[in-house]
Amino acid sequence: MTQAAQSLAKGNPLWDFAVWAYAEPGVEKACLSLQNRLGADVNMVLFCCWLAYRGTGTAHLAKYLGAAMKTSREWQGNLVSPLRTSRENLKTVIESTTLVGNERSAATALRERLKQCELELEQLQTLSLYAIVTDAGGEMARSPLEQKDDALNNLTVYFAAAGVTLDPQGQAHVMRILSAVFGA
Numbered sequence: 001m002t003q004a005a006q007s008l009a010k011g012n013p014l015w016d017f018a019v020w021a022y023a024e025p026g027v028e029k030a031c032l033s034l035q036n037r038l039g040a041d042v043n044m045v046l047f048c049c050w051l052a053y054r055g056t057g058t059a060h061l062a063k064y065l066g067a068a069m070k071t072s073r074e075w076q077g078n079l080v081s082p083l084r085t086s087r088e089n090l091k092t093v094i095e096s097t098t099l100v101g102n103e104r105s106a107a108t109a110l111r112e113r114l115k116q117c118e119l120e121l122e123q124l125q126t127l128s129l130y131a132i133v134t135d136a137g138g139e140m141a142r143s144p145l146e147q148k149d150d151a152l153n154n155l156t157v158y159f160a161a162a163g164v165t166l167d168p169q170g171q172a173h174v175m176r177i178l179s180a181v182f183g184a
Helices: 003-009 013-023 027-038 042-053 061-096 101-132 144-162 168-182
Strands: none
Touching: 013 027, 013 042, 013 101, 013 168, 027 042, 027 168, 042 061, 042 101, 042 144, 042 168, 061 101, 061 144, 144 168
């Protein structure tokens, strides 16, 4: 991450939460599976969980969901997804062609730079999602079990609005994320 991106993220509770949650055991794999298999937006999944984690209950999701989904669709559709596609296509070229030596090394290095740019774009998307939340003082004391239930409700609403249909494997991934973030 560049120094400019790091300074933008400093003091951003949603970014801090997203980095922490994503690093919890099983969360990265579950999030990427929801993204790759079902088309879910990882940043929206983490946003829904964060709203519950901060103790706002489920009432605030309706207030933010429309703007958050619009923001995320624009970031993903115009910036993140095209870059991800380029990175994945470059991987295919590297693995399926006769690139050798310096050509292969250069292509691999370029793929890593594309990955870093993709991550920075997703970070900026997260910062844009945080900017939507206008009730910074809206937190209330909620138990981890209540937060987990709130997060499940938030995710259910998000998935329905996004047209993401969870199959049993997708449901298992959601439960893995919720258990890692909010406890069993």
